[in-house]
Amino acid sequence: MANSFTIALKLDDLAAVRGYRTLFEGMSLALDPGSLLELRGLNGAGKSTFLRILAGLTRPAAGKIDWLCASEDHAFRHFLGHLDAIKPQETVRQQAMFWASFLGVADSRHSAREALKVVGLANRADVPGRGLSAGQRRRLALTRLVMAPRAVWLLDEPLAALDADGQTMVRDLIKDHRKQGGLVIAAMHGEGFENAQILDMGEFTPRQSAVTDEVA
Amino acid sequence: MANPVVTLFFRELRLAWSGGGGAALPVGFYAGAATLTPLALGPAPDLLRAAGPGILFITLALASLLPMERLFQADLEDGTLDALGASGANYTGMALAKTSAHWLASGLPLSLIAPVLWVMLQGPGAAVGVVLACALSGSLAFFFIGAIGAALAAGVRRGGLLIALTALPLYAPATIFGASALYAVSEGRDFGQALNLCMACAMAAVALGPFAAGAALKTALD
Numbered sequence: 001m002a003n004s005f006t007i008a009l010k011l012d013d014l015a016a017v018r019g020y021r022t023l024f025e026g027m028s029l030a031l032d033p034g035s036l037l038e039l040r041g042l043n044g045a046g047k048s049t050f051l052r053i054l055a056g057l058t059r060p061a062a063g064k065i066d067w068l069c070a071s072e073d074h075a076f077r078h079f080l081g082h083l084d085a086i087k088p089q090e091t092v093r094q095q096a097m098f099w100a101s102f103l104g105v106a107d108s109r110h111s112a113r114e115a116l117k118v119v120g121l122a123n124r125a126d127v128p129g130r131g132l133s134a135g136q137r138r139r140l141a142l143t144r145l146v147m148a149p150r151a152v153w154l155l156d157e158p159l160a161a162l163d164a165d166g167q168t169m170v171r172d173l174i175k176d177h178r179k180q181g182g183l184v185i186a187a188m189h190g191e192g193f194e195n196a197q198i199l200d201m202g203e204f205t206p207r208q209s210a211v212t213d214e215v216a
Numbered sequence: 217m218a219n220p221v222v223t224l225f226f227r228e229l230r231l232a233w234s235g236g237g238g239a240a241l242p243v244g245f246y247a248g249a250a251t252l253t254p255l256a257l258g259p260a261p262d263l264l265r266a267a268g269p270g271i272l273f274i275t276l277a278l279a280s281l282l283p284m285e286r287l288f289q290a291d292l293e294d295g296t297l298d299a300l301g302a303s304g305a306n307y308t309g310m311a312l313a314k315t316s317a318h319w320l321a322s323g324l325p326l327s328l329i330a331p332v333l334w335v336m337l338q339g340p341g342a343a344v345g346v347v348l349a350c351a352l353s354g355s356l357a358f359f360f361i362g363a364i365g366a367a368l369a370a371g372v373r374r375g376g377l378l379i380a381l382t383a384l385p386l387y388a389p390a391t392i393f394g395a396s397a398l399y400a401v402s403e404g405r406d407f408g409q410a411l412n413l414c415m416a417c418a419m420a421a422v423a424l425g426p427f428a429a430g431a432a433l434k435t436a437l438d
Contacts, residue, residue: 052298052437055301056301056302056304057298057301057302057437057438058437058438059438075303075305076304077302077303077304078302078303079298079299079302079303080299081295081298081299082295083293083294083295083298084294084295085294085295085296085298085299087231087294087296089231089234090230090231090234094230098223098227099299101220101223102220102223102224102227102300102303102305103303104220144299154302
């Protein structure tokens with residue numbers, strides 16, 4: 001199966017406002033199936049807000065988002081924010097199984113076990129969430145992407161807190177996902193991904209607010 | 217393949233009873249408050265019989281308010297709500313699953329100890345069935361109305377006061393009818409009408425609460 005997903009994205013004149021500040025405006029772009037969009041920009045440039053808008057969590061101030069996909073199913077996105085959605089009192093295995101089952105995976109026990117192997121937490125399966133390091137928490141969050149196939153991955157700094165092995169794992173996961181025709185949109189600092197499209201958030205920062213920032 | 221709402225319900229139930237879930241706190245509060253009443257008012261049976269039903273219902277309302285602050289806030293703070301929301305799940309279903317799991321974890325135990333506390337406050341022993349029905353419908357109403365306040369205040373740090381301010385006025389109908397049913401049964405009058413109205417409050421809360429709470433959750437994420 002070369003292409004399990006067929007999804008493209010078209011943004012038309014998107015704008016976001018946080019409080020009274022316009023983060024970005026006039027953002028238009030189109031993404032083909034299998035592409036990777038890397039969001040670049042300073043802290044506070046609106047990368048996370050952009051991801052939340054695409055995740056359907058935040059409403060854009062203006063503009064249109066078109067997901068061009070074959071099916072009408074609205075369960076097509078994974079969102080990995082900078083919070084890992086880890087419950088301190090539940091074990092790693094319980095949390096993975098909950099997400100598998102919640103995301104509609106058929107055999108949640110089996111798929112959780114396999115996913116924990118992929119992310120390298122198989123020998124930590126009985127540890128409660130409070131006993132995990134930042135990198136291990138991130139790895140546990142990544143099991144969601146591994147377990148439930150979804151066409152769009154929205155990742156907020158997916159490599160943060162991960163060691164070298166973990167970063168290679170994420171790069172491989174993303175490569176596989178793109179091969180299957182999935183879309184990846186990731187906010188990034190530091191070294192980027194192979195043949196990614198770069199979106200510099202700074203280009204869409206309204207000029208006026210940049211001036212006010214300097215004065216302030 | 218289980219329904220996501222059912223999956224979420226069972227997880228919430230497990231989390232509520234596991235360490236740090238805090239399902240036992242309201243039960244402890246309720247038992248403690250009702251036990252202290254005779255110590256504060258004095259052991260005179262007449263006085264306890266007069267004050268008991270009211271106190272029993274007020275403390276039930278306040279105990280139901282206790283788990284509300286963390287009901288949605290914990291999920292908002294650790295990012296669970298983001299992941300649930302982005303997965304395409306329905307917010308009303310999420311609010312329904314979470315609220316009913318918490319009712320089962322702490323509201324049901326609250327209702328079950330109400331008859332014991334009733335007898336302790338010199339209520340007639342024959343009426344425990346009515347007390348149980350009152351406490352069940354009262355706690356259902358309190359939890360599902362409280363969930364609206366909890367969802368509205370989820371994004372506010374230390375939002376407990378805000379929950380109390382938004383939910384307590386809405387507790388009034390259930391409190392009025394529940395307490396009057398308790399007084400009626402303790403004085404041997406007909407309690408049917410008041411009990412029915414209290415149950416109606418519970419049904420309205422269960423039917424409408426999740427929609428309001430779900431809409432408020434969506435706003436909290438924005």
